[in-house]
Amino acid sequence: MAEATYRGEALPVGARGRNSVGWWGVLCLIATEASLFAYLLFSYYFMAVQRGAAWSPDPHPTMKLAGPNTIILLLSSGAAWWGEQGAKQGRRGRQLLGLGLAIGLGLVFLIVQGFEWKAKKYSVSSSSYGSLYFTITGFHMAHVVVGLLMLMAVWIWSAMGLFNPRRHAPVSLSALYWHFVDVVWLTVFFSFYLSPYLMW
Amino acid sequence: MSAWEDARVPESARLGSPSLGERLEAIWGDGPGLRGWIASVDHKEIGKRYIVTAFAFLVLGGLEAVAIRAQLAGPDLRLLSPEAYDQLFTMHGVTMIFLYAGPILSGFANFLWPLLLGSRDMAFPRLNALSYWVYIAAGLFMYAGFVVGRGPDDGWFNYVPYASREFDPGINIDIYALGLILLGISTTVGSANFVVTFLRTRCPGMSINRVPILTWGTLTASVGNLLAVPSVSLAFFLLWMDRQFGTHFYDTAQGQPLLWQHLFWMFGHPWVYAIVLPAMGMVSDGLPTFCRRPLVGYTPVALATVTTMALGFGVWVHHMFATGLPSLALSFFSGASIVIVIPSAVAVFAWTATIWTGRPVITTAFLFFAGMIVLFVIGGVSGFMTAAAPLDWQLTDTYFVVAHLHYVLIGINVFPVAGGLYYWFPKITGRMLDERLGRWNFWTMFAGFNIAFLPMHLLGVLGMPRRVYTYPAGMGWSATNLAISLGAVLFAIGVLLLFVNVWLSLRRGAPAGDNPWDAPTLEWATSSPPPAYNFAVIPSVASRHPLWEERLGESEGRSRLDEGLLLDRGRETIGTTPLDAEPDLILEMPADTAAPFILAVGLAILFTGAAGHWWWASGGGVAVIAIALLMWFWPRRVHADEPAEPAHG
Numbered sequence: 001m002a003e004a005t006y007r008g009e010a011l012p013v014g015a016r017g018r019n020s021v022g023w024w025g026v027l028c029l030i031a032t033e034a035s036l037f038a039y040l041l042f043s044y045y046f047m048a049v050q051r052g053a054a055w056s057p058d059p060h061p062t063m064k065l066a067g068p069n070t071i072i073l074l075l076s077s078g079a080a081w082w083g084e085q086g087a088k089q090g091r092r093g094r095q096l097l098g099l100g101l102a103i104g105l106g107l108v109f110l111i112v113q114g115f116e117w118k119a120k121k122y123s124v125s126s127s128s129y130g131s132l133y134f135t136i137t138g139f140h141m142a143h144v145v146v147g148l149l150m151l152m153a154v155w156i157w158s159a160m161g162l163f164n165p166r167r168h169a170p171v172s173l174s175a176l177y178w179h180f181v182d183v184v185w186l187t188v189f190f191s192f193y194l195s196p197y198l199m200w
Numbered sequence: 201m202s203a204w205e206d207a208r209v210p211e212s213a214r215l216g217s218p219s220l221g222e223r224l225e226a227i228w229g230d231g232p233g234l235r236g237w238i239a240s241v242d243h244k245e246i247g248k249r250y251i252v253t254a255f256a257f258l259v260l261g262g263l264e265a266v267a268i269r270a271q272l273a274g275p276d277l278r279l280l281s282p283e284a285y286d287q288l289f290t291m292h293g294v295t296m297i298f299l300y301a302g303p304i305l306s307g308f309a310n311f312l313w314p315l316l317l318g319s320r321d322m323a324f325p326r327l328n329a330l331s332y333w334v335y336i337a338a339g340l341f342m343y344a345g346f347v348v349g350r351g352p353d354d355g356w357f358n359y360v361p362y363a364s365r366e367f368d369p370g371i372n373i374d375i376y377a378l379g380l381i382l383l384g385i386s387t388t389v390g391s392a393n394f395v396v397t398f399l400r401t402r403c404p405g406m407s408i409n410r411v412p413i414l415t416w417g418t419l420t421a422s423v424g425n426l427l428a429v430p431s432v433s434l435a436f437f438l439l440w441m442d443r444q445f446g447t448h449f450y451d452t453a454q455g456q457p458l459l460w461q462h463l464f465w466m467f468g469h470p471w472v473y474a475i476v477l478p479a480m481g482m483v484s485d486g487l488p489t490f491c492r493r494p495l496v497g498y499t500p501v502a503l504a505t506v507t508t509m510a511l512g513f514g515v516w517v518h519h520m521f522a523t524g525l526p527s528l529a530l531s532f533f534s535g536a537s538i539v540i541v542i543p544s545a546v547a548v549f550a551w552t553a554t555i556w557t558g559r560p561v562i563t564t565a566f567l568f569f570a571g572m573i574v575l576f577v578i579g580g581v582s583g584f585m586t587a588a589a590p591l592d593w594q595l596t597d598t599y600f601v602v603a604h605l606h607y608v609l610i611g612i613n614v615f616p617v618a619g620g621l622y623y624w625f626p627k628i629t630g631r632m633l634d635e636r637l638g639r640w641n642f643w644t645m646f647a648g649f650n651i652a653f654l655p656m657h658l659l660g661v662l663g664m665p666r667r668v669y670t671y672p673a674g675m676g677w678s679a680t681n682l683a684i685s686l687g688a689v690l691f692a693i694g695v696l697l698l699f700v701n702v703w704l705s706l707r708r709g710a711p712a713g714d715n716p717w718d719a720p721t722l723e724w725a726t727s728s729p730p731p732a733y734n735f736a737v738i739p740s741v742a743s744r745h746p747l748w749e750e751r752l753g754e755s756e757g758r759s760r761l762d763e764g765l766l767l768d769r770g771r772e773t774i775g776t777t778p779l780d781a782e783p784d785l786i787l788e789m790p791a792d793t794a795a796p797f798i799l800a801v802g803l804a805i806l807f808t809g810a811a812g813h814w815w816w817a818s819g820g821g822v823a824v825i826a827i828a829l830l831m832w833f834w835p836r837r838v839h840a841d842e843p844a845e846p847a848h849g
Contacts, residue, residue: 013208019784021401024396033430124445
């Protein structure tokens, strides 16, 4: 009776990497979240164009903290990728170290962002520029926190030995989300720290 | 159940063994009692709840409309206070657009999709349940203010600065702002579910050029929602920040009020297509059944569906022609809005050609579908007219626009939905709706609708502004307004007949059988109502019309409905490749769980706390959400030697 309609090879059961529905679900999540940041940055540029050069703080925002912090976040992305490679190869030490490094660097990013916020002379309610700055970076920090929580859960599950080279979809999914959070930061960084030099 | 395995060759089986149904029923059936009801993740159960809830909101929105029309029936009436009128016309718009028009289509799609696609459930059954629970929570949230006289009162479009704290200091607008953000969560998770379901769970052989058009409509709407909903959620979040935390996004001194209109309509126009394209898909699938032939132009209609949405992202400024934008922008958006006529017309010509070249059987469903074509053309032409900026300057903010939007939304949403109910009611309940009462139902609605809304075009040309509370005698508007109000009552009676028919037919409607209309698609291949597992064996299809293959003879192979993949080791269905639908995965589907319900309750508590500034309550809401998420994602270890997999869905 078997193989009356199906004559192919054995099919994987459940989720496996990019084959899983979870992978596609996270892509949908990223699409809608990327749209959210597109609309946030649209609001920033719209206000900038409508309000003109005097609207942006003078001098242009300093990159003293944000510049190195950007590099920290990129390194964190690299560490997450390295950890994911470890999961694929079944090298749990590399998996734990990579994910752990990604989490640590992400925490450093958050702390530096906290200092950056403290150093600003304006607040969320002092001007529309301040409203946009704190709202957009705040949205991004919220996403960093969510990404970190995902990475931490996956780190614990990794330490418990719940994954193997064939079954590690959550590692890939949280790494994917983490890369997304980092790419979003690049657009935020460009908008607040670099674009003023281009616009004005 | 079975020892853990990494991969296996799925067994096939032939229908006919009675024990198979019992076994699958035990695997897929809901648990008993209230607990089983809350924990259900069955797409048919969720779809029915969506449909019933959305119709309940249609009734509420309809009663509000009747109250509005009573107030406007004659000049200088004072039946309502201006404050009550503001809340009524706002809640009418909010209810119809957000709580009825979108969710009713989600309901039909939820019930139908896995049946249309030959699958056993949606890709993420628990996300599906979450979508419903959050939807009803958002609906109750928004109505909570209205019930105590503090409902949203600045129109569904909620323009600033009217909606800013300075001019609208009560909690009214905050409830709307937070409620819509909450609803956005429901829409977003639902949309992601449809997208992944479309890509990954179609039965073997159902390549993307063989799916029913309804799924094209819902897919397109869902992709549109994923990209557009963040805009309106953000718009309302920024407004809430302005109102509660003194930010300066929309104020005239430091911010820019037009930012609101941009964000709102960048969402708003794609949303219009999101609440009509799936309904157009219902017509594209239902109408051919009654014309006894396949749809004319399947491929152009599918492409036009996608094109409409793509263009729909580039036309939002036509809602803002009168805001003083540069003429270059007006020209671009005017041109884009006019171009949308082309894909819309493709569908209209395809339906007309299907009727023309078919042998129409005039059922109530056919009447609703055909009536929809007429209303769509009228609404389309008035939309085409206002796409021209100079004419729009003349007609904007008049009753002409009210006429246009009702022809579009009632014409392309309510009429197809009513037709869809006559068409699929037998599948959902196992009983036919009464055809004789159906005729009365259709003609009352059709006459009432046109008496109510056709004269509004004239009122608009005569200059009657929309949203006004009342108008003086002697403007030449009084008789027309009275006719409109009477038409509105007639239309309401027509809708009531629909519910009367449902009520009566549920009790003594004729038994439907599997395929009462002799329809071509997979949902008619299973029993009415379908069993919890949908299909005892997964069908495999070789054409767009698996049930019409013998007489059409258009395909080389034959679809197999009585023999297919068995997948009976727990809740399983087949995962297939996105384009060609070749099996590449056995999907393990989640069990029933209350986690989605608890998560929705947590979200509702969080948002209620935010509305009242009861931050301790919001904190409690977050705790409930955390518990629900832990329940949801806790890794399952089915067998001792099995690496557990955190569940998805």
